[in-house]
Amino acid sequence: MNSHIPYAKQVISQEDIKGVIKTLKSDFLTQGKKTVDFEKKLTQYTKSKFAVSLNSATSALQLSYLSLGLEKDDLILTSPISFVATTNAALHCGAKVDFIDIDNTFCIDVDKLESNLKIRKKNNQLLPKIVIPVHLGGFSCRMKEINYLSKKYNFKVVEDASHAIGGTYNNHKIGSCKYSDLTVFSFHPVKIITTGEGGAVLTNKNYLYKKILSMRSHGIIRNKNSSKKFWLYKQKNIGWNYRMNDIQASLGITQLKKINNFIKIRKDIAHYYYKELKDLPLKFQYINKKTQPSWHLFVIQVDQEIRDKLFYFLKSRNIQSNLHYIPIYKHPYYKSNYKKKSKFDYSEKYYSSSISLPMHAGLKKTQQKKIIRVLKEFFKKN
Numbered sequence: 001m002n003s004h005i006p007y008a009k010q011v012i013s014q015e016d017i018k019g020v021i022k023t024l025k026s027d028f029l030t031q032g033k034k035t036v037d038f039e040k041k042l043t044q045y046t047k048s049k050f051a052v053s054l055n056s057a058t059s060a061l062q063l064s065y066l067s068l069g070l071e072k073d074d075l076i077l078t079s080p081i082s083f084v085a086t087t088n089a090a091l092h093c094g095a096k097v098d099f100i101d102i103d104n105t106f107c108i109d110v111d112k113l114e115s116n117l118k119i120r121k122k123n124n125q126l127l128p129k130i131v132i133p134v135h136l137g138g139f140s141c142r143m144k145e146i147n148y149l150s151k152k153y154n155f156k157v158v159e160d161a162s163h164a165i166g167g168t169y170n171n172h173k174i175g176s177c178k179y180s181d182l183t184v185f186s187f188h189p190v191k192i193i194t195t196g197e198g199g200a201v202l203t204n205k206n207y208l209y210k211k212i213l214s215m216r217s218h219g220i221i222r223n224k225n226s227s228k229k230f231w232l233y234k235q236k237n238i239g240w241n242y243r244m245n246d247i248q249a250s251l252g253i254t255q256l257k258k259i260n261n262f263i264k265i266r267k268d269i270a271h272y273y274y275k276e277l278k279d280l281p282l283k284f285q286y287i288n289k290k291t292q293p294s295w296h297l298f299v300i301q302v303d304q305e306i307r308d309k310l311f312y313f314l315k316s317r318n319i320q321s322n323l324h325y326i327p328i329y330k331h332p333y334y335k336s337n338y339k340k341k342s343k344f345d346y347s348e349k350y351y352s353s354s355i356s357l358p359m360h361a362g363l364k365k366t367q368q369k370k371i372i373r374v375l376k377e378f379f380k381k382n
């Protein structure tokens with residue numbers, strides 16, 4: 001068997017297809033009941049009070065920041081090992097971006113965050129308006145400590161949980177917003193569940209929910225109780241069309257039904273990798289004891305000298321691997337617009353030594369065995 005093994009891929013069932021077709025045959029393709037139903041199911045699943053479905057996690061991040069009042073010359077802090085959307089959304093608000101290094105959890109190093117905040121305060125420097133912990137690969141950041149720091153240094157917390165729906169932290173589902181103001185999910189096809197493209201924001205705060213709801217659709221509020229002037233609507237703020245449509249939401253509803261099974265399959269895949277790769281010279285992501293990951297990514301770290309060689313070796317055997325992510329400050333746009341003040345040793349090490357192996361709920365045992373075989377073969381030669 002020599003067919004291509006993708007690093008990630010959606011799993012679509014007959015139930016998903018049926019649900020989408022039913023919506024296509026219905027009266028509403030957008031702004032119907034499906035998005036409302038999907039949002040309700042997201043709140044039931046995560047035990048958060050409110051959910052707003054959106055057309056991507058990127059727009060979900062932007063509206064989250066705006067709802068918290070992020071504006072020109074404010075500051076956000078996050079880790080450099082993330083997708084550029086995390087920080088781009090802040091730049092769109094006119095804010096400044098700075099980074100805190102990661103640690104062996106591949107998530108923000110909370111001790112370094114604390115010392116950075118301490119120094120800023122001591123030197124009367126700008127403190128962040130928002131800190132964005134990124135749950136890389138679906139492994140939760142140390143949210144309790146971040147929450148504590150948010151009170152001490154007066155900042156808001158937006159969890160970039162694009163990878164993490166289905167995971168838990170301290171026995172709370174990620175998305176419960178137990179330790180944050182807002183949480184963002186992505187439903188891009190490589191994520192845990194998909195709506196094609198799509199995202200959502202979850203919160204327990206009514207005023208943030210209302211702001212995001214309004215900004216999602218041009219800043220327009222419709223008065224549902226006004227039976228006389230049924231045609232009336234008012235634009236009260238400035239907004240966008242960032243809506244999820246009903247076709248996407250109907251896919252989200254049936255995907256969400258399967259999430260626990262998806263996570264179980266991913267967990268089994270991860271444990272099989274751990275078991276079979278334990279004797280190879282590799283390092284794995286450290287799992288903090290309070291988290292049950294969603295197992296979005298399976299990252300291995302190898303000696304920097306052989307990392308690229310391993311990429312190509314896997315590719316030559318039709319195995320697609322990937323790198324999540326290039327440190328954001330290394331992108332040309334950030335190189336010319338962001339002045340790097342710290343060294344980010346761990347992020348640099350991560351960048352030069354990491355590889356994401358194939359990990360998705362559709363990965364077959366035979367495919368995983370092949371990946372393991374090829375890895376063993378590589379290390380025998382190198």
Ligand SMILES: Cc1ncc(COP(=O)(O)O)c(C=O)c1O
Pocket residue numbers: 056057058059082083085086134160162163185186187188198199
């Ligand atoms: C950490 C992180 N944040 C944000 C995003 C943006 O998600 P979307 O593609 O749904 O806009 C991604 C997508 O890969 C991501 O990995």
